Structure formats: structure tokens, C-alpha cells
Amino acid sequence: MPAPVLRRFPVACPAPLGYTLAMRILCIDGHFFLRAFRELGHEVLGIGPSCLMDVPVDRVLSLKDLHDILNARGFAPDAVLWADTCKPPLVAGLETLPWPTLAYSIDQYLNPWHQSYSAGFDAVFVAQKDYLPMFEAEHPRPAVWLPLFCDPFVLRGVPPGLEPGGRDIPVAFVGTPDPGANPARKPFLDAFERLAPLTRVCGDYAPVFTRSRLALNQSAAGELNFRVFEAMCCGVAVLTEDIGNGLGELFTPGEDLLVYPRGDAPAAAGIALAALAGDKLEEIARSGREKALRRHTVEARAKTILAWAARLAAQGAPARRLRDIAAVRARMANAYAILALDEQLPLTPEHRRFYLELAAAVRGG
Incomplete structure (x- = not known):
């Protein structure tokens, strides 16, 4: 050659x-x-x-x-x-x-x-x-x-999202509900849903996250996965596990996203309810989106x-x-x-x- x-x-x-x-x-x-x-x-x-x-x-x-x-x-x-x-x-x-x-x-x-x-x-x-x-x-x-x-291209053709305060889905999870490599996912989502509102969807995340106030994320092994970046790109505030793998170096908890202790569904639900009742979700969503689009595309x-x-x-x-x-x-x-x-x-x-x-x-x- x-x-x-x-x-x-x-x-x-x-x-x-x-x-x-x-x-x-x-x-x-x-x-x-x-x-x-x-x-x-x-x-x-x-x-x-x-x-x-x-x-x-x-x-x-x-x-x-x-x-x-x-x-x-x-x-x-x-x-x-x-x-x-x-x-x-x-x-x-x-x-x-x-x-x-x-x-x-x-x-x-x-x-x-x-x-x-x-x-x-x-x-x-x-x-x-x-x-x-x-x-x-x-x-x-x-x-x-x-x-x-994230890939902003996925938002082409998706209706523009509302500001977090005007969105009609309080908390959304988009992903495979019971993946074989992640047996803890379904029990975690079930426990969360007993304590806080949760819309679960499989398939395309963009149409859902552009209507959501909070995007709930859960990982297989504490990894920093695609969903954190993808949700931010859609302008939704992210609620994800407090993990390593550089999460704290890329984003600031409380400013760019919200975090919960890994595997702790009651804590995650409590954080979600407090955030939905507060007045900082729009600011967090905007900060996360700006940082994702500026540095992580x-x-x-x-x-x-x-x-x-x-x-x-x-x-x-x-x-x-x-x-x-x-x-x-x-x-x-x-x-x-x-x-x-x-x-x-x-x-x-x-x-x-x-x-x-x-x-x-x-x-x-």
C-alpha cells in the first residue's frame, strides 16, 4: 500500500x-x-x-x-x-x-x-x-x-425545547430499561419512581429531553457515559451519579448539573423533588448546555x-x-x-x- x-x-x-x-x-x-x-x-x-x-x-x-x-x-x-x-x-x-x-x-x-x-x-x-x-x-x-x-446534529428537525420552567415532563429517563450489563438499572428506576415522577422512554432521546425539566442518568459501572453530554445538549438539567472518571473536572455539581450518590434512589428522588420545587433548574440547564456545546461536541x-x-x-x-x-x-x-x-x-x-x-x-x- x-x-x-x-x-x-x-x-x-x-x-x-x-x-x-x-x-x-x-x-x-x-x-x-x-x-x-x-x-x-x-x-x-x-x-x-x-x-x-x-x-x-x-x-x-x-x-x-x-x-x-x-x-x-x-x-x-x-x-x-x-x-x-x-x-x-x-x-x-x-x-x-x-x-x-x-x-x-x-x-x-x-x-x-x-x-x-x-x-x-x-x-x-x-x-x-x-x-x-x-x-x-x-x-x-x-x-x-x-x-x-454530544452531537448537536441530532437536534436538527426536533422542535425547539422550552425553558425548563415551561416543560411538560418533570423527570425523564431515556434508555434501555433492563440492559443485561446493568442489572441494577431497573430496581433503581422502580425505586425512584415510587418517590418522584418519572417518564421512562426507549429510543430517541432528543424529543423527550427537549420537553423535560430534569434528565435522570444511571450508569452500568460508574462510567461517565454519553447520556450526560447528550442531555446537556438538549438544554435539560442533568441529574446523574456522583462518580469519578473526570466528571468533576468537566462539570461543576450544583452549577452545570446535579449529582446523587451512586445507586441511592431515595437520595436521587429527594434531590429531584427539591430541584423541581426550586428556582435554579433553568440556570443549571443553561450552564450545562453552554459548557457542553463549547467544549464537548x-x-x-x-x-x-x-x-x-x-x-x-x-x-x-x-x-x-x-x-x-x-x-x-x-x-x-x-x-x-x-x-x-x-x-x-x-x-x-x-x-x-x-x-x-x-x-x-x-x-x-
């Missing part, structure tokens, strides 16, 4: 080297940044499970499969981004690519294989700050805290990723990774073994056998 080519082009993303770059970016698995990259002036090819991808796939691709797709489309990437979808990776062999490669681990608390898998990239972004030391210790490549974000995260891609290319990071390929593959083999042996993953026997064979092949060099 051709070596990466960096082209000068006037786009809205300031690179860290004093100039800006238009790049060809290959996005694998997660579709989160496709539109943002394109709106910033870059050419993008997406390969992954979503129908939003340019090449939707529902099976694991070999390295040859990937190169066949790139050759058929005449697409020579300048950078590669693998983004977590909380599912096993769909493309094997990314550690061998000659372009700057970046990984974005979102649900590392549910996927311990991420730590070893991230060794195959030139840099890894970690959404949950408390897990960053684990990635830093895994391999001598940059590990960077990059929190989750998908465009802001995309600019960070693009700047890192340019930096890694200028530093020759792919060549360093390829020189250290034996150590990289040893860690990648561990990731594939975890995937093959994790009985909680909904994989077919053939899929598990593929990862076991891949682990053995990678170990063998």
Missing part, C-alpha cells in the same frame, strides 16, 4: 505543527466521527457494522479483505481510527498498517481486552479517565483521556483526533510501531485470547475459533 500522504489544505482544525492538513481517514467499527471529519474538510471511508458506514460489514475481515476494499475504492489512508462499539473488532491486522493508527476506547469497563488490543495502535484515546493508568502501563505508546461528547473531539493524527505522522509513529511489532503482537495476542475465551460475549463457535487462531498466528509472528 502507498505510504501516507499529508496534504496542506485550509480547514477548521489547527494541527499542532503550525499548519492544517486535509487527510484521508479510514474509520473502522464506530461511525461517530464520519460526519464531523467530513465537515472539517477531510475525506473519509467508514467500514463497520452500522448502516451509516460506507462499507457496512457483519463479519470479521482479514487484513487481505481490508486491502481489497481500499484498493477497490482507490482509497489510500493518511490515518486510521478504530472506534469502540462495545463489540469485538471487525478487522484483523490493524497493527501492521503503515499509516498512523489511533484507537478510541469507550466502554473499557465492559471490555478488558481493550487494554491489550490498544497496543496495536500509535495512540489510544480513553473515554473513562479512571482507566487511563491501565492503558498507560500496557504499552509505551501515548494514552490520552478523551471524554465522550463531536466536532471538538474530532479536532483533537485529527491533531494527534498529524502529530503521529510527523513523528514517524508507524515506523516505530512496526519496528516493535513483536512486542505489539504479543499484547494483541492476549486481546484476541480474551475475546475467544470470554463466555459473556455473544459469539458463535466459529467466531471464537477465529480469535483463538488469530491469537496463535499473532504470537507466532
Whole structure:
């Protein structure tokens, strides 16, 4: 494959080297940044499970499969981004690519294989700050805290929300009511609803949150999840767990959002009732929304990723990774073994056998 080519082009993303770059970016698995990259002036090819991808796939691709797709489309990437979808990776062999490669681990608390898998990239972004030391210790490549974000695009076509005092839903929860990975959710919501009003909805959050005064959030493992940012974007005051993972560094409780002790439904209900009876919800909602839109949008995260891609290319990071390929593959083999042996993953026997064979092949060099 051709070596990466960096082209000068006037786009809205300031690179860290004093100039800006238009790049060809290959996005694998997660579709989160496709539109943002394109709106910033870059050419993008997406390969992954979503129908939003340019090449939707529902099976694991070999390295040859990937190169066949790139050759058929005449697409020579300048950078590669693998983004977590909380599912096993769909493309094997990314550690061998000659372009700057970046990984974005979102649900590392549910996927311990991420730590070893991230060794195959030139840099890894970690959404949950408390897990960053684990990635830093895994391999001598940059590990960077990059929190989750909101996407204001989802509000296009949604009727403008009312100010919190005029909204007709006191408290809303939008999400899967009883997810398998979060057995505490339903009991928590049931207990909350016995003490305070609660509207529960599955599906699209924007039409609900733009009518709500409070957005109740509950996490699987104390993670700082998408819902905090998404609800703020909709202009609703957020009531979420008092957790780590950088929450207090991004937002100020009592000013940008409200917090309750994790798992404490009576406390959460009491805080909600007091807030609904008070006069500060509108101010909190406005402060949270302004901060989310100013600092924590998908465009802001995309600019960070693009700047890192340019930096890694200028530093020759792919060549360093390829020189250290034996150590990289040893860690990648561990990731594939975890995937093959994790009985909680909904994989077919053939899929598990593929990862076991891949682990053995990678170990063998």
C-alpha cells in the first residue's frame, strides 16, 4: 500500500505543527466521527457494522479483505481510527498498517481486552479517565483521556425545547430499561419512581429531553457515559451519579448539573423533588448546555483526533510501531485470547475459533 500522504489544505482544525492538513481517514467499527471529519474538510471511508458506514460489514475481515476494499475504492489512508462499539473488532491486522493508527476506547469497563488490543495502535484515546493508568502501563505508546461528547446534529428537525420552567415532563429517563450489563438499572428506576415522577422512554432521546425539566442518568459501572453530554445538549438539567472518571473536572455539581450518590434512589428522588420545587433548574440547564456545546461536541473531539493524527505522522509513529511489532503482537495476542475465551460475549463457535487462531498466528509472528 502507498505510504501516507499529508496534504496542506485550509480547514477548521489547527494541527499542532503550525499548519492544517486535509487527510484521508479510514474509520473502522464506530461511525461517530464520519460526519464531523467530513465537515472539517477531510475525506473519509467508514467500514463497520452500522448502516451509516460506507462499507457496512457483519463479519470479521482479514487484513487481505481490508486491502481489497481500499484498493477497490482507490482509497489510500493518511490515518486510521478504530472506534469502540462495545463489540469485538471487525478487522484483523490493524497493527501492521503503515499509516498512523489511533484507537478510541469507550466502554473499557465492559471490555478488558481493550487494554491489550490498544497496543496495536500509535495512540489510544480513553473515554473513562479512571482507566487511563491501565492503558498507560500496557504499552509505551501515548494514552490520552478523551471524554465522550454530544452531537448537536441530532437536534436538527426536533422542535425547539422550552425553558425548563415551561416543560411538560418533570423527570425523564431515556434508555434501555433492563440492559443485561446493568442489572441494577431497573430496581433503581422502580425505586425512584415510587418517590418522584418519572417518564421512562426507549429510543430517541432528543424529543423527550427537549420537553423535560430534569434528565435522570444511571450508569452500568460508574462510567461517565454519553447520556450526560447528550442531555446537556438538549438544554435539560442533568441529574446523574456522583462518580469519578473526570466528571468533576468537566462539570461543576450544583452549577452545570446535579449529582446523587451512586445507586441511592431515595437520595436521587429527594434531590429531584427539591430541584423541581426550586428556582435554579433553568440556570443549571443553561450552564450545562453552554459548557457542553463549547467544549464537548463531536466536532471538538474530532479536532483533537485529527491533531494527534498529524502529530503521529510527523513523528514517524508507524515506523516505530512496526519496528516493535513483536512486542505489539504479543499484547494483541492476549486481546484476541480474551475475546475467544470470554463466555459473556455473544459469539458463535466459529467466531471464537477465529480469535483463538488469530491469537496463535499473532504470537507466532
